[in-house]
Amino acid sequence: MAITPTGPAAAQAATAASMHQVDGFRSARFGMSLQQVRKAIAQDFNAGADAVSEMDNAAEGTRVVLVKLNALEPGPGPAVVSYIFANATQQLRHVNVVWQSGPAPSEAQRNQYAVAGIQLTRYFRELNWKPEGSVVAVANGPGSILLFAGIDPKNAMVEVVASGIPLSGANGQPAAAPTGPAQLRVSYASTVPAQAAIAPNAVPPGAF
Template identity: 40%
Template sequence: MRKFSMFLAFCGIASVVAGPAYGQGAPRQQKAVPAPRPAAQAEATVPAAAAATDEKSAKAIDGFRSSKFGMNEADVRAAITKDFGVKPDAIKSQDNPAELTRSVLLAVPDLLPSGGTAEVSYVFGYKSKTLIQVGTVWSKGTDPAMTPEKLFSNANILRAHFLGEGFKPDTIAVNTPVAGGVLMFRGSDAKDRSVILLLQGTFETKENNQRVLTPTGLLLFYVADTKSPDVFKLPPGQF
């Protein structure tokens, strides 16, 4: 099973996904980049209403489906069985020795219609022992039949969905090149809970110095707190 880092450091995008909290300034709406398309070099498109937000219909990020931030592990396990109709023994557990968090994970076929099998991870905080993050990954590791084209299709479907969800305009970033891939979408709600969508892969330079990404994985995160995540940190002054 894949480990999901609270800090997303393995993606090399901590400062990007955190936005203003990390001193990066308000993220700008990025121009579409051709890199995400695996089989062609046409530009990825972004809906024109990407930053149009009606505060009354603004998206609230409170977890994933029936699993809500703040739930304990027993309640999340019950929510998972309700959401996906799985038996309890289909839900695995995993500890993160660096962050001292705990996760429960399961494989979900066609979490997106015809999108292939994904692995969903529910992370419980170091101190609170309650749900602080939900992560999903699509890759050949979760589905041997996964292709770059399907990963790119899944990424486009999710990005278009999130762009219509009414996140705070000054938190929205799309199609942002980062180490190891492209940040397809990031947005936060009024309580600074965030959605992060990252298309990972390898870049090649094609004709006219155009960089093209061949996707190897798609990561989706729902994060309760990107500023002060509930993970273990050494107290100041000890080392």
């Protein structure tokens, strides 16, 4: 299975009230305190105390709560969920969900990550996003692809990125065989990062 980079997704006509809202991940909501998020983690996952840890990211000026899970659908295998808090406000602002294989996965294992990425992309594509506020299947550097990114009316964002999976090259020809681990990442952000692949207010329409 190979995923072909294409271009922006077709914008869906929708009123602000009917558009999808990116409020956080599961029970954890943007703006929650660390203590509130820890309660949300206990509610969402059957994770033991040894599966939850905290760390500071001095370079980013953030506090991070990490949850290691043995499994989390739809991704294959173990996952790590990172809840990121701004030091200035001590409030949740970003969540990353990452599935990653071992250093040398088989072709079948790489395809499992690709299939999970496609499932997530289909799910998010069916939601209503702000006009010209979503893209699909955009090359994201060597061996990496932005499967989906969407922005809600408040400029909160979700994106799905995969790497180390089979991709198609130019003119539909197979790209170089992937190397290294396979990874699938879903990110939820309370505001659109400066380096985001789509801008809050201008994404040309297209089709997947």
